[in-house]
Amino acid sequence: MADNDWKKRLGVVYSTNPDFNFVEESQEEEATPDPSKQNLRVGIDRKGRGGKQVTLVTGFKGREEDLQELGRTLKMRCGVGGSAKDGQIVIQGDFRDRVVELLTQMGYKAKRAN
Numbered sequence: 001m002a003d004n005d006w007k008k009r010l011g012v013v014y015s016t017n018p019d020f021n022f023v024e025e026s027q028e029e030e031a032t033p034d035p036s037k038q039n040l041r042v043g044i045d046r047k048g049r050g051g052k053q054v055t056l057v058t059g060f061k062g063r064e065e066d067l068q069e070l071g072r073t074l075k076m077r078c079g080v081g082g083s084a085k086d087g088q089i090v091i092q093g094d095f096r097d098r099v100v101e102l103l104t105q106m107g108y109k110a111k112r113a114n
Contacts, residue, residue, distance in 0.1 A: 030061070030062065030063070031062065031063070032061070032062025032063050032066040033061060033062060034107075035106060035107035035108045036107055036108070036109065037109075038059070038060060038061060038062075038108050038109060039059050039109050039111075040057055040058070040059045040060060040103055040108050040109065040110040040111070041057070041058050041059050041110075041111055041113040042055060042056070042057050042096050042099050042100050042103070042110055042111065042112050042113060043055070043056050043058070043096065043112070043113030043114045044056065044094055044096055044114060052092075053093060053094045054082070054090050054091060054092055054093070055082075055090070055091040055092075055093065055094060055095045055096055055099055056088060056089070056090055056091075057071075057074070057088065057089035057090075057091070057099060057103075057110075058087065058088050058113075059087075060087050060088070060089070061087070064085075067084050067085075067087065067089065068084050070084070070089065070106075071083065071084025071089040072084070073102075073106075074089060074091060074099055074102060074103075075091060077098075077102050078091055078093070078095045078098060078099065078102075080092045080093050080095070096112055097112070100112050
């Protein structure tokens, strides 16, 4: 019954063909390039955060797990909270200089955006 999960077929037009078999398209995740090939931008943002400052790392390309791991490392090294999703890492507070330094030590190409 796991093959016939209706949630995967939402938005599919009903077929009257008794031999019809729904085949789900799978998306392959792109492999994460080497850190030296990543161009990361480190900036500060206040928009939509109640005036609080956050350090925003953008430009990450690769798997979501690798983004989570990099975000976890940066948060731990800065000693603050944050999140990592949608290709961005959010670090609470203004840690632009420290994050750029940490990223270059890890082998990433990182620039201070603002």
